[in-house]
Amino acid sequence: MQARLIQQQRQTHPDSAQPAWLVTLAADSPIDFQPGDWVTVTGTNQPAWVDAILAQLQLSPDTPVSLRRAGQVSAREALTHHLEITLLDPALLGKLSRQFGYTDWPDRDAMRAYADSRDLLDLLIEYPDIADMGEQLLPLLTPLLPRYYSIASAPNPTAPTQFDILFKQIEIQRRGRSRYGVTSSSLAHAQPGDLFDIAIKPNPQFRLPADPATPITMIAAGTGLAPFLSFMQARVAQGANQGAHNNQLYFGETHAQQRFLAQHQLTAWQQAGLLNLVTAFSRDPQPAEHPSPYYVQHALIHQQAWLNAWQAGGHIYVCGSKQGLAKGVEAAIKQAWLAAGIYPASALEQAWLDARKAGRIQLDVY
Known part of the structure; x- marks a missing residue:
C-alpha cells in the first residue's frame, strides 16, 4: 500500500537538535486500524x-x-x-x-x-x-527494511484514508561524520504528494479499555507520546464525560521551550477539562524539592493523581525507551504502591506481573 504526504508540522524549536515532526499521510483508500497500532514506512537512503x-x-x-x-x-x-x-x-x-x-x-x-x-x-x-x-x-547486503511508527491519530470517519506519525528526525555525530535516520529523514524532507510504501501493523497488546469510563494513565517520553495522541482523540470522540480524572498523561522531554511536543493539542485538551497533563522537562531549572535532572518517573512520585486512578480500577500505559523510561517508570510505580500501602514489598514484583497479565499495565517500548 502507498500513502502520500499531506503535510508536515515541526514540533520543536528551530534551534533544537534532532527536530520532531508530526506528519499527515493519506492512502488511496480507507485504512483499518485502532488506537495503539503501528504503521511501517519505507524511506530512501540519503x-x-x-x-x-x-x-x-x-x-x-x-x-x-x-x-x-x-x-x-x-x-x-x-x-x-x-x-x-x-x-x-x-x-x-x-x-x-x-x-x-x-x-x-x-x-x-x-x-x-x-x-x-x-x-x-x-x-x-x-x-x-x-x-x-x-x-x-x-x-x-541486507534489504532496506521499513521502520515502525506508532500511529499518532485515531481513526477519523471524516478522513478515513488519513493518519498521523510523530517522529524524531535522527541526525547524530559519530566517528567524525553525520549519521541520518533513513525514514525519518525521508519524511522530514519530503514534499506534499510524495509517496511512501506503508503497511498497518496491529498492536493487540496496547489497547484502550473496552469501557470508556475506565480511567487511563499514559506515560511517555519524547515521541513515545505518539500513541497517546491517538488514545486521546479516541477518548474525546467517545463523549464529553471523559474528564481529566479519567485521562491522565505524564509526559517527559528535555526543554519546555524547545521540545514540548504537540503542545497546542495537549494544552487544549487540558484547558477543556479533558486531560490531566503532568510534564517533566529534565534539563529545565527545577524547584528545590525536585531532583535534577527531573524525569517523568520522578513526576509519578511527586504528583500521584495516577495512583487514585489505579485504585479506581484504572489502566496504565507506557511508551518509550525500554532501558530508560520503562525501567524507571516500573520502579517509580512500585515505590508508590509500597509507600501507599497498596502492596507490601514482598508482593510488588508479583503485583506488577499480575497487572501486566491482566492488561491493566501495557507497554509499548523499544
Whole structure:
C-alpha cells in the first residue's frame, strides 16, 4: 500500500537538535486500524551517503547489479531504494567470514560488537579490501527494511484514508561524520504528494479499555507520546464525560521551550477539562524539592493523581525507551504502591506481573 504526504508540522524549536515532526499521510483508500497500532514506512537512503559508498566501492552509478528481491537495477538505485546502508548488519560480517575467509569476527558476539554504532561506509573505510569487491558486495547486503511508527491519530470517519506519525528526525555525530535516520529523514524532507510504501501493523497488546469510563494513565517520553495522541482523540470522540480524572498523561522531554511536543493539542485538551497533563522537562531549572535532572518517573512520585486512578480500577500505559523510561517508570510505580500501602514489598514484583497479565499495565517500548 502507498500513502502520500499531506503535510508536515515541526514540533520543536528551530534551534533544537534532532527536530520532531508530526506528519499527515493519506492512502488511496480507507485504512483499518485502532488506537495503539503501528504503521511501517519505507524511506530512501540519503543521496550523499549513496554517493560516498559508490565512491568507496569505485562504482559507476549505472553499474548493473542483480538483487534477489528487486532483480537487475543500477548500483545507485540499489543503494538508494533497496539496500540497508545506515546500519551495519552483523549478518553481513557472517557472510564475509564464511564466504571470503575473514577472521576478524570469530563469533556472533564479535560481529555484533563490531557492527554496533557502525554503518556500511565505516566498514568500507576500515577494510579497503572489502571495498575492492565492488558490485560483488551489494547482493550480500541486507534489504532496506521499513521502520515502525506508532500511529499518532485515531481513526477519523471524516478522513478515513488519513493518519498521523510523530517522529524524531535522527541526525547524530559519530566517528567524525553525520549519521541520518533513513525514514525519518525521508519524511522530514519530503514534499506534499510524495509517496511512501506503508503497511498497518496491529498492536493487540496496547489497547484502550473496552469501557470508556475506565480511567487511563499514559506515560511517555519524547515521541513515545505518539500513541497517546491517538488514545486521546479516541477518548474525546467517545463523549464529553471523559474528564481529566479519567485521562491522565505524564509526559517527559528535555526543554519546555524547545521540545514540548504537540503542545497546542495537549494544552487544549487540558484547558477543556479533558486531560490531566503532568510534564517533566529534565534539563529545565527545577524547584528545590525536585531532583535534577527531573524525569517523568520522578513526576509519578511527586504528583500521584495516577495512583487514585489505579485504585479506581484504572489502566496504565507506557511508551518509550525500554532501558530508560520503562525501567524507571516500573520502579517509580512500585515505590508508590509500597509507600501507599497498596502492596507490601514482598508482593510488588508479583503485583506488577499480575497487572501486566491482566492488561491493566501495557507497554509499548523499544
